[in-house]
Amino acid sequence: xxxxxxxxxxxxxxxxxxxxxxxxxxxxxxxxxxxxxxxxxxxxxxxxxxxxxxxxxxxxxxxxxxxxxxxxxxxxxxxxxxxxxxxxxxxxxxxxxxxxxxxxxxxxxxxxxxxxxxxxxxxxxxxxxxxxxxxxxxxxxxxxxxxxxxxxxxxxxxxxxxxxxxxxxxxxxxxxxxxxxxxxxxxxxxxxxxxxxxxxxxxxxxxxxxxxxxxxxxxxxxxxxxxxxxxxxxxxxxxxxxxxxxxxxxxxxxxxxxxxxxxxxxxxxxxxxxxxxxxxxxxxxxxxxxxxxxxxxxxxxxxxxxxxxxxxxxxxxxxxxxxxxxxxxxxxxxxxxxxxxxxxxxxxxxxxxxxxxxxxxxxxxxxxxxxxxxxxxxxxxxxxxxxxxxxxxxxxxxxxxxxxxxxxxxxxxxxxxxx
Numbered sequence: 337x338x339x340x341x342x343x344x345x346x347x348x349x350x351x352x353x354x355x356x357x358x359x360x361x362x363x364x365x366x367x368x369x370x371x372x373x374x375x376x377x378x379x380x381x382x383x384x385x386x387x388x389x390x391x392x393x394x395x396x397x398x399x400x401x402x403x404x405x406x407x408x409x410x411x412x413x414x415x416x417x418x419x420x421x422x423x424x425x426x427x428x429x430x431x432x433x434x435x436x437x438x439x440x441x442x443x444x445x446x447x448x449x450x451x452x453x454x455x456x457x458x459x460x461x462x463x464x465x466x467x468x469x470x471x472x473x474x475x476x477x478x479x480x481x482x483x484x485x486x487x488x489x490x491x492x493x494x495x496x497x498x499x500x501x502x503x504x505x506x507x508x509x510x511x512x513x514x515x516x517x518x519x520x521x522x523x524x525x526x527x528x529x530x531x532x533x534x535x536x537x538x539x540x541x542x543x544x545x546x547x548x549x550x551x552x553x554x555x556x557x558x559x560x561x562x563x564x565x566x567x568x569x570x571x572x573x574x575x576x577x578x579x580x581x582x583x584x585x586x587x588x589x590x591x592x593x594x595x596x597x598x599x600x601x602x603x604x605x606x607x608x609x610x611x612x613x614x615x616x617x618x619x620x621x622x623x624x625x626x627x628x629x630x631x632x633x634x635x636x637x638x639x640x641x642x643x644x645x646x647x648x649x650x651x652x653x654x655x656x657x658x659x660x661x662x663x664x665x666x667x668x669x670x671x672x673x674x675x676x677x678x679x680x681x682x683x684x685x686x687x688x689x690x691x692x693x694x695x696x697x698x699x700x701x702x703x704x705x706x707x708x709x710x711x712x713x714x715x716x717x718x719x720x721x722x723x724x725x726x727x728x729x730x731x732x733x734x735x736x737x738x739x740x741x742x743x744x745x746x747x748x749x750x751x752x753x754x755x
Contacts, residue, residue, distance in 0.1 A: 337510065339552045341371040341518060341540040346555055346614050347460055348376030350413030353467050359555065359617045360513070365473060369514040369547075371540045372464055374456025375410065378403060382453045389437055389448065396437065404430050407459055414467050422466035429459050446490035447527070454528040457517035457536075465515045475513045481522035483507065484542060486529045493521055493529035495542060504546035516543075534595035541609075545601035552607060553621075554594070555614040560622030561593055564637035569730075577631035578624045582721075589719040589746070590676070591638045594624060635727035638719040640676060644691050645715045645738055645750050648707040649684040656685045660706075667702060671695040676717055677748050679741055686739060688717050688750050712738060715752050723747040 346352050352375075360368075374382075381403050388396040411423060433455045442448060458479075465477040483503045486493035508514060518536025521529045531538050537554060544552045564572040578586070580603040584596045594609065602609055603626075612621035630636070648664065650656055664685065668675055673695060677688035689696075696711075703709050715738060718731045728747060735751035742748075 337367045337369060337508075337547050337549050339369050339371065339540045339544045339547070339549050341536055341552065341554045342373065342614070343536060343554075343556065344373040344376050344378065344460075345557055347372060347464060350410050353410070353414060353464060355614060356464065357468065357471050357473070359614055360468075360473065362617050365513045367511050369478075369508065369516060369543055370461075370464070371516055371518045371536060371543065372457065372461045373518050373536045374453075375407065375460045375463075378406070378456040378460070379453055381406070382456055383449075385437075386445075386449055386452050389452070390445065400430070400434060400437070407463070410463065414463070415470065420466070420470070422463060425462055425466065426459055429455060429462065444490070450490045450528050450530045453530065454517075454520050457520055461515050461517050468513065468515070473513055475515050476509050478508070478514055478516040480517045480520050480539065481526070481528060483516070484521035484531075484539065486521040486523055486531070488523040488525070488527070488529065491530055492532035493523070495521065495531070500542065501546045504543060508543070508547060534598060537595060537598040541598040541601045544607050545605060548605065549607055551610060552602060553610040553612055555612055555617070557613065557615060558611075559613045559616065559619055560611045561624075563634040565639060568639050569637055573632070573634055575622050575630060575632070575634070575636075576620065577628060578622060579627055579629045580624060582629040583624045585746075586636060586638065586721060589638045589721070589748075590640050591636070599624065630722065633722065635723050636721040637727070637731070638721070640690065640717040640719075642690075643676065643688050643715045643717045643750070644696060645686065645688050645712045646696075647684060647686045647710045648703060649710075651706070651708055653683055655682050656680060661685065664703070667699055671699045673699065677739070677741060677750065679739060688715070688739070688748075712752060715750050718749045718751065720747045720749075721745060 342356055346356060385396065385399045388399050407426060411426065415422060433452065436451055440448060461477060465475045468475045483500065485496040485499040485503065518539040519530055521531060523529050540552050559574055561575045561578060562572040563575055566572040580599050583593050583599055586593045587596050606626050608623055608625035610621050610623055613619055672693050674690040674692065675687050676690060679686045700709055720727050720731065722745060731749055734754055736754055737749060737751055739750040
């Protein structure tokens with residue numbers, strides 16, 4: 337069996353749905369399971385619904401209607417007959433959403449979040465399944481919540497692998513096209529859970545592991561994995577092959593390759609993962625598998641913008657020791673500040689961090705009581721895997737280098753644009 341994952345961008349409108357059909361015609365669909373995300377920006381729109389549910393009840397109904405209108409337009413573009421069964425099926429799912437919003441008693445934000453956002457995937461797969469049947473490809477729609485079982489850690493649930501393995505290996509039909517939802521699971525009480533960051537890719541990995549799949553393919557609007565973001569680097573090149581280990585390394589440094597939690601189950605059974613273009617599906621794309629780290633052997637560039645470079649030094653020239661560093665990292669964790677680079681000497685300690693929630697001013701007030709604090713805002717962190725001198729010069733050109741750190745395979749450079 338092969339596992340295909342299609343993200344929200346690939347099913348954002350009627351043309352996207354039709355293109356999925358065209359892709360399947362070209363690459364085959366027998367003994368395939370499709371893992372599909374919510375359409376377009378539906379998850380974002382459902383997050384607005386949740387916000388209104390808790391904070392602006394007067395706008396709740398209209399925010400739900402906007403999502404309903406968006407999906408209804410896709411249905412009208414796909415199906416000529418408004419009496420087609422899909423209209424009633426999708427309307428029933430929206431009725432379930434509205435019923436939950438009207439009758440839920442739980443004040444737990446994370447619980448509500450998972451129950452509400454799940455409708456994005458449930459509706460998108462319902463529409464896709466009906467369209468495939470309409471076009472002559474018989475499908476089996478699977479409710480992923482009957483297969484992937486998790487704990488009740490809403491918004492970042494952990495998979496119960498033993499139960500999930502049994503459910504999937506025994507109950508997923510073979511020799512046909514199955515369609516199911518990414519990102520979702522269910523706890524022991526059958527309440528919906530979500531799998532956290534990159535959850536749909538992870539879903540594909542879970543099914544592949546449990547089914548001993550031939551391969552996983554993630555379909556994107558790019559030809560595969562590039563050695564650099566084309567928005568920031570000219571002449572970015574396609575990587576034909578990446579090892580599991582290298583993909584995890586790249587993800588660790590911030591590359592939007594594949595999340596490690598998706599790769600881990602695939603690596604255990606050496607199931608290859610392909611990243612291919614849903615625009616040109618017959619191109620080879622990128623293969624992530626056991627083997628050489630990179631092919632071709634290019635430097636890989638990862639860019640993190642809007643970073644904060646913080647330098648701490650002891651006020652009395654005493655050493656910054658393990659207990660100081662432990663305390664500092666405890667504060668970073670408390671204030672939800674992500675550390676991307678560390679460099680220390682006897683009396684100083686520098687970190688490049690991401691202050692996503694704007695908590696640094698409060699943290700700075702605490703740190704300043706014990707340390708001399710200097711910082712530079714809006715800096716850029718470049719990471720170069722398999723660096724060369726030429727690659728470093730490309731990054732450093734026309735920039736002020738604030739910090740550089742080099743290891744055997746990796747160079748990290750913190751820069752600020754010259755005025």
